[in-house]
Amino acid sequence: MTAAHTVRPTRDQVLKNLVIANRVLAAYEVVDGWGHVSARDPDDADSFIMSAVRAPALVRERDLVAIRVGDGEPPAQIKASVERHIHAGIYRSRKDVTAVVHCHAEALIPFGVAGVPLRPLAHTDAFLIDGCPIWEIRAATYRDTMLVDTAELGDSLAATLAQAPIALMRGHGATIVGASIHEAVYRAIYARHAALVDLAGRSLGTVRYLSTDEARSAADSTVKTFDRTWELWSTQHGATSL
Numbered sequence: 001m002t003a004a005h006t007v008r009p010t011r012d013q014v015l016k017n018l019v020i021a022n023r024v025l026a027a028y029e030v031v032d033g034w035g036h037v038s039a040r041d042p043d044d045a046d047s048f049i050m051s052a053v054r055a056p057a058l059v060r061e062r063d064l065v066a067i068r069v070g071d072g073e074p075p076a077q078i079k080a081s082v083e084r085h086i087h088a089g090i091y092r093s094r095k096d097v098t099a100v101v102h103c104h105a106e107a108l109i110p111f112g113v114a115g116v117p118l119r120p121l122a123h124t125d126a127f128l129i130d131g132c133p134i135w136e137i138r139a140a141t142y143r144d145t146m147l148v149d150t151a152e153l154g155d156s157l158a159a160t161l162a163q164a165p166i167a168l169m170r171g172h173g174a175t176i177v178g179a180s181i182h183e184a185v186y187r188a189i190y191a192r193h194a195a196l197v198d199l200a201g202r203s204l205g206t207v208r209y210l211s212t213d214e215a216r217s218a219a220d221s222t223v224k225t226f227d228r229t230w231e232l233w234s235t236q237h238g239a240t241s242l
Contacts, residue, residue, distance in 0.1 A: 026057035089154025099184035104173035112168035125194035129215035131164035
């Protein structure tokens, strides 16, 4: 395991890494004007931290707010993203998760609307062997907006995600989780990569996915590289300016 997984970050480190994560995810076109990333508060397991309402590429530490896991609500008078319930629902159900990414990446949406789960094609996206369920909002309630803006919908999404690293959301996007900010960001970037490679491969013919054994072995190896990719991405996208 990497240092990112074995050393518990301080709250200041989490705040800094959330700002970096927003920038990195925007740079890699996982998020654009929409989308968000959160982290469990290391000083309070019953709270998580995310940007209030700002576009990811513009997020600064002053834009981050703490939200209660129990009901998905921020402190009184604090404005927060309506889809904070995505994060709250997952943190309630997954004690192993300390970071969540929600995105509308263009490459991921076709798989959700076609009912085709993502599968690992390359060693970098081997984590997909642990599942990629598709959440259907109509199964929970009918919402014209398609937004996960209630605790009920957050719990429904979390139930579909179960123990998987990612859930596609039909007509909406995807939600990705990790045991650290590093892992969640890595998975989000390489879920998009997997979708692009899969779509390109299908245009050429029948694609050959990783076997279960190949994927398990590759996933065990890849987890050791999170610090390497994080160092690159954070350096490229503003860590030195924070």
